[in-house]
Amino acid sequence: MKNPDFELKFKVRDYECDLQGIVNNANYQHYLEHTRHEFLLSRGISFADLHQRGIDAVIARIELNYKSPLRSRDEFVSQVRVETDGYKQIFHHEIIQIPENRVCVRAKAVNVCLVNGKLSRCEELCDQLTRKTS
């Protein structure tokens, strides 16, 4: 991915693999979620604190393209880039096995915010996510 806003390094944990010996599909969503939450933290926003204050960031839609599986012992980088579109935050994700730079997953997650249960534009989130960090 060109110009990711954030990236995080992981290593596959054996319990994340299923009986096919590869990381179970659902666990990639865990990797992506953790990447987004660490990205938010890097911008000073805690997902857990938001929830405590009645603001829930929720995924409205996600598309995942599984290109190549991760296996036991694999290390990988999870990259994310965000764009905002009205009420939505669109996260573009790539999971890349290293050091071979094999693309494993490409995904797009659409996030919206519920403030006290109602769909709202969360200025705080939008401002921090779109802040340039150069």
Added chain:
Amino acid sequence: MKNPDFELKFKVRDYECDLQGIVNNANYQHYLEHTRHEFLLSRGISFADLHQRGIDAVIARIELNYKSPLRSRDEFVSQVRVETDGYKQIFHHEIIQIPENRVCVRAKAVNVCLVNGKLSRCEELCDQLTRKTS
């Protein structure tokens, strides 16, 4: 969903909920996977046995639309309908909370088969999935 090929009843387990008090996004993929595998079993095909024989059914792409969250104690029906398209099996999914019939998730999962690691048309799988059961 009109004319599902298969459906399965579930109840949310508390450990599937995260700190927002709702079922974590990734767990819906678990529900969908379990539904597909039970659907296969109902047609005489075991995912685990396929793997033992060198045939791996793998998801190439999935789209999930999260409409409404499931919470502790919720019961729901997971419905699936399949169509085949060349090498691909396309699974259309709906997760519907009951008894209110609230649609929680709509999803589309594209499956392909790897036979000894190579993309192949798995006749056995295709024949059984498209078999009419009336």
Added chain:
Amino acid sequence: MKNPDFELKFKVRDYECDLQGIVNNANYQHYLEHTRHEFLLSRGISFADLHQRGIDAVIARIELNYKSPLRSRDEFVSQVRVETDGYKQIFHHEIIQIPENRVCVRAKAVNVCLVNGKLSRCEELCDQLTRKTS
């Protein structure tokens, strides 16, 4: 187990199996937790509601003896019997694969209650758990 207070039937879901092709150790804790929470519900107590009201049932200690593994397609019964001891509720668990009646796991979980974060005897929980249901 003689005279269980509650039992629940399960079927292994393939995503619960790891690369050894057997249910991952941690998932048995999930089965046991779900069994306890459904047992509580059968006595009119919701784990999630308790939390909302500032009462947290927490496991202080658990011992699990793994006797025989569960695999893809296995069905099993999870049985539980409870005794109370001062501030503690002691849950005795057995997971038995059916129809062969093979014991897979025996476990003992010690629960305590935190009321607004402080260790307390939760009368409501104790009364309901020790209520005879004959």
Added chain:
Amino acid sequence: MKNPDFELKFKVRDYECDLQGIVNNANYQHYLEHTRHEFLLSRGISFADLHQRGIDAVIARIELNYKSPLRSRDEFVSQVRVETDGYKQIFHHEIIQIPENRVCVRAKAVNVCLVNGKLSRCEELCDQLTRKTS
């Protein structure tokens, strides 16, 4: 823990927390398993490779004492020390939140090896685990 044989640093991932807002009990077993497997790797032994060669390391018994919960954003060290006793490898574990050095979990896991399904003393594993690394 005095003189751990191995330790690994982690950070809580939000999906590991449940509706009580704390890490779900079962996930500590995941942390401990990953710590053991990385410890094995540090001694040149891969859990996945062992399985491929017909050698399965399996937990026969585990005791977990939950002292203090981990929450969103917590970082922690997972320490392990091993001793061997005939066919058994006994792993002593501690999970310590940092930088406060709060002990969260103390655990003891008893491992045995199955070679082609039969209980065996796995010399390879025992030799590597008890090798002094000074």
